[in-house]
Amino acid sequence: MRHAVVLRVHASFALALAVGPVAARAQGTLVVQNSTEPPGLDLTATPASATAGVVLYNVQECLVKVDRHGRLVPWLAERWHTTDDRNYTFFLKRGVRFHNGRELRAADVKYVFDRAMNPETKHPYPGYYAAIGDIIVKDDYTITFALKSLNANFLLNLARQGSVIYPREAVDTLKSEPIGTGPFRLAEWVRGDRIVLVRNPEYHAKSIPRLDKIVFRFIPDPNAALAALKAGDVDASLFGLGPEHVQELQKDPRFQVIVGDTTNDVILAMNNSRKPYADVRVRRAITHAINKADVLKGAMFGMGRILGSNVDPLNPYFVDLAGAMPYDQARAKKLLAEAGYPNGFEAVLKVSPQYYYAVRSGEIIADQLQKVGIRLKIEQIEWGQWISRVWREADYDLTIIGHAEAWDIANYANPKYYFRYDSPKFQELFQKSEVTLEDKARRDLYVQMQRMLVEDAPAVWLFMHPRLLVAKKGLQGLWKDLPIPSADLSEVAWTK
Amino acid sequence: MRRYVLRRVATLVATLVCVSILVFVVIRVLPGDPALIIMGTEGSPEAVARLREALGLNRPLAVQYADWLRRALTGDLGVSIQYDVPVGRLILSRLPLTLPLMLMAAALMVLTALPLGLYAATRHRRMGDYAAMVLSQLGIAVPSFWAGLLLILLFSVRLGWVQSGGFEGWSGGVWPGVRSLLLPAVALGLFQAAVLVRATRSSVLDVLREDYVRTARAKGVSEATVLGKHTLRNALIPIVTVAGIQLGQLMAGSIVLESVFALPGLGRLALGAITARDLPVVQGVALFVASCIVLINFAVDLLYGVLDPRIRYE
Numbered sequence: 181m182r183h184a185v186v187l188r189v190h191a192s193f194a195l196a197l198a199v200g201p202v203a204a205r206a207q208g209t210l211v212v213q214n215s216t217e218p219p220g221l222d223l224t225a226t227p228a229s230a231t232a233g234v235v236l237y238n239v240q241e242c243l244v245k246v247d248r249h250g251r252l253v254p255w256l257a258e259r260w261h262t263t264d265d266r267n268y269t270f271f272l273k274r275g276v277r278f279h280n281g282r283e284l285r286a287a288d289v290k291y292v293f294d295r296a297m298n299p300e301t302k303h304p305y306p307g308y309y310a311a312i313g314d315i316i317v318k319d320d321y322t323i324t325f326a327l328k329s330l331n332a333n334f335l336l337n338l339a340r341q342g343s344v345i346y347p348r349e350a351v352d353t354l355k356s357e358p359i360g361t362g363p364f365r366l367a368e369w370v371r372g373d374r375i376v377l378v379r380n381p382e383y384h385a386k387s388i389p390r391l392d393k394i395v396f397r398f399i400p401d402p403n404a405a406l407a408a409l410k411a412g413d414v415d416a417s418l419f420g421l422g423p424e425h426v427q428e429l430q431k432d433p434r435f436q437v438i439v440g441d442t443t444n445d446v447i448l449a450m451n452n453s454r455k456p457y458a459d460v461r462v463r464r465a466i467t468h469a470i471n472k473a474d475v476l477k478g479a480m481f482g483m484g485r486i487l488g489s490n491v492d493p494l495n496p497y498f499v500d501l502a503g504a505m506p507y508d509q510a511r512a513k514k515l516l517a518e519a520g521y522p523n524g525f526e527a528v529l530k531v532s533p534q535y536y537y538a539v540r541s542g543e544i545i546a547d548q549l550q551k552v553g554i555r556l557k558i559e560q561i562e563w564g565q566w567i568s569r570v571w572r573e574a575d576y577d578l579t580i581i582g583h584a585e586a587w588d589i590a591n592y593a594n595p596k597y598y599f600r601y602d603s604p605k606f607q608e609l610f611q612k613s614e615v616t617l618e619d620k621a622r623r624d625l626y627v628q629m630q631r632m633l634v635e636d637a638p639a640v641w642l643f644m645h646p647r648l649l650v651a652k653k654g655l656q657g658l659w660k661d662l663p664i665p666s667a668d669l670s671e672v673a674w675t676k
Numbered sequence: 677m678r679r680y681v682l683r684r685v686a687t688l689v690a691t692l693v694c695v696s697i698l699v700f701v702v703i704r705v706l707p708g709d710p711a712l713i714i715m716g717t718e719g720s721p722e723a724v725a726r727l728r729e730a731l732g733l734n735r736p737l738a739v740q741y742a743d744w745l746r747r748a749l750t751g752d753l754g755v756s757i758q759y760d761v762p763v764g765r766l767i768l769s770r771l772p773l774t775l776p777l778m779l780m781a782a783a784l785m786v787l788t789a790l791p792l793g794l795y796a797a798t799r800h801r802r803m804g805d806y807a808a809m810v811l812s813q814l815g816i817a818v819p820s821f822w823a824g825l826l827l828i829l830l831f832s833v834r835l836g837w838v839q840s841g842g843f844e845g846w847s848g849g850v851w852p853g854v855r856s857l858l859l860p861a862v863a864l865g866l867f868q869a870a871v872l873v874r875a876t877r878s879s880v881l882d883v884l885r886e887d888y889v890r891t892a893r894a895k896g897v898s899e900a901t902v903l904g905k906h907t908l909r910n911a912l913i914p915i916v917t918v919a920g921i922q923l924g925q926l927m928a929g930s931i932v933l934e935s936v937f938a939l940p941g942l943g944r945l946a947l948g949a950i951t952a953r954d955l956p957v958v959q960g961v962a963l964f965v966a967s968c969i970v971l972i973n974f975a976v977d978l979l980y981g982v983l984d985p986r987i988r989y990e
Contacts, residue, residue, distance in 0.1 A: 219714055219758045219952055226714060302726045304715055355760040371759050371766065372940030372948065373843060397842060399938040403825055404841055408938070411832035411840040564953055565707040572712055 208392030240344035240360030250663030363389035390673035416651035453600035497626035524553020601638035710953035754956030784865030793876025815870025841938035
């Protein structure tokens with residue numbers, strides 16, 4: 181009897197599975213897979229790229245915008261002018277409304293930047309605004325920023341995630357209900373599951389957005405994300421898949437695969453303050469001992485670009501130095517012997533398994549360094565530990581990590597940064613580049629800095645992590661490259 | 677019985693206090709500063725320091741714990757650092773998923789394990805027994821996350837019968853909710869059943885060798901009555917013990933499966949909170965889960981008395 185009951189139960193499950201087709205999706209809806217849920221939606225409180233990936237340019241916007249080609253374009257400010265590179269006057273676009281219906285005025289802009297510069301507000305990037313001396317509201321649509329010193333990245337900084345414009349009255353709810361002027365407004369955040377954005381009917385730019393609704397679904401497991409794509413439950417994965425999945429999907433006629441450039445430089449960082457890495461010969465030896473082509477092949481299935489210095493290929497001042505310090509084992513051994521390590525040494529490589537490429541690259545590099553006598557022990561540590569021990573305390577020999585921030589060469593000019601690279605000459609070059617606005621002169625300085633990094637080898641620049649985007653065929657308007665960590669979906673649409 | 681219950685309640689409270697202290701200390705001893713993790717590698721040291729202060733992490737550990745305990749006693753578990761939502765509300769919001777998932781998985785586990793174990797015992801050392809044992813061995817060997825992925829591949833990718841993940845909620849009716857929990861419940865319940873099958877089989881086998889079973893059979897009692905009334909009832913104590921432990925295992929297993937099926941349940945809340953060092957949430961969830969497990973054990977203990985009238989707690 182009991183057997184019969186069980187059989188009936190199982191039969192009813194089988195029946196249940198056989199019915200109930202997966203609901204068809206409306207044409208104006210896009211379901212996107214994200215691996216990481218944002219730790220709050222307030223871009224003025226968190227530097228998390230997961231937050232920028234949802235909010236930046238979709239929900240909240242800046243005076244200036246970085247477009248899909250990496251160019252700075254006027255946005256909430258329809259134009260600006262400066263006569264002395266110290267006083268920038270911005271003319272706001274008229275008729276721009278926040279999602280709460282109120283019109284954007286110059287006083288809002290002043291409030292936003294005054295708040296960002298106030299040490300009490302915990303803004304993650306106070307340095308972006310350090311050069312600002314005074315902000316003067318001329319009228320409702322005109323505002324002037326008076327700088328204390330020249331700042332070559334001033335306009336770029338106004339386009340970054342910390343510089344989004346929001347209404348003063350919504351400041352207390354930015355973390356859970358961000359209000360902005362973007363093409364989409366937040367409709368729902370089901371913690372742990374999804375964020376839903378809906379079209380802003382009063383958007384200030386013509387003909388966009390082209391979607392009615394975007395659902396960001398948080399699927400942390402890449403295999404589950406792949407299955408969701410294949411089952412048709414999600415339409416696109418913007419960041420969540422690894423190269424092995426992308427390779428598989430390239431063969432699937434239902435999907436389009438975009439492999440683009442990013443600002444994410446994956447590096448083997450060395451603790452320049454610790455022996456033996458304090459010796460430039462050892463750092464150069466390590467660089468020569470690594471076959472980056474094999475690392476890229478093994479860790480990334482060949483997707484991405486080999487790097488030779490810190491500036492990423494999307495930067496206008498990028499110089500391709502991939503061949504400047506070539507793979508040369510004999511040279512590496514010779515340099516090690518000169519530095520007093522003819523038999524190599526032992527070292528610990530700390531990596532966080534949160535980033536698959538770090539662990540994979542580490543295993544290949546351990547094998548390569550072994551050949552010149554450097555015996556590497558790989559220690560996998562959880563992200564929270566990595567950030568405390570490696571990044572903050574510089575308690576490490578070697579580590580592998582991707583640096584995704586654009587224009588991050590500044591890190592090498594900071595001797596307290598976890599590389600502990602302290603070169604007064606480099607610092608001087610960098611300071612000069614910060615106050616040099618003439619393009620050619622600034623480019624020269626950037627070229628010099630990149631070459632100097634190659635010579636000093638404070639780190640090994642392995643490869644640029646590519647953008648690996650998979651979407652159903654028929655979805656158009658997606659950004660190919662990622663000049664800024666944003667998932668701007670304003671121009672995305674389904675082909676009819 | 678009353679004294680017994682009171683004693684158990686006191687143990688329950690003591691366990692919870694120990695759990696809360698343990699979690700509080702462990703999560704803070706772990707390297708990884710919540711303020712640093714929130715700010716990430718791009719945040720300035722000043723911003724991190726200000727955030728630490730705002731989160732109250734600068735205060736001595738004992739002060740932080742006392743403060744937390746005082747609030748917890750009034751039902752205030754604090755506010756999530758990550759979500760900016762009261763922890764109690766966050767936990768409650770996950771229960772409409774986690775509880776039905778647990779119930780479905782537990783039902784599947786019991787409904788599969790009991791008949792299969794009973795069947796294996798009655799076919800001792802025959803084909804049916806071997807088949808059941810191979811099946812249960814397979815269930816023990818296959819990790820539930822992998823089983824989950826295989827189920828997704830078959831039922832979502834190949835056949836397209838159910839969604840590959842996500843939870844549709846209960847607002848659209850019972851069926852959409854149940855449908856989104858079916859695969860994870862199967863992955864969780866069926867594979868946890870494997871251990872229970874073995875426990876049922878061996879316990880039933882023991883009882884089948886008892887004199888009273890032989891007597892019942894000699895009296896001509898039908899086999900169904902022998903199994904249902906004389907055997908199973910007497911074999912239930914060890915089965916209930918294992919099932920109680922398995923229920924705790926279900927909770928642990930759900931952490932992984934909720935990630936595979938992208939379900940916003942309690943398990944994923946805990947996992948995300950640990951990664952983000954969202955201390956109030958870790959603390960709250962640990963306390964909640966510990967309470968549940970202690971309550972399950974409590975219920976199991978009470979059930980002993982019901983199942984076997986000889987067990988008296990006086």
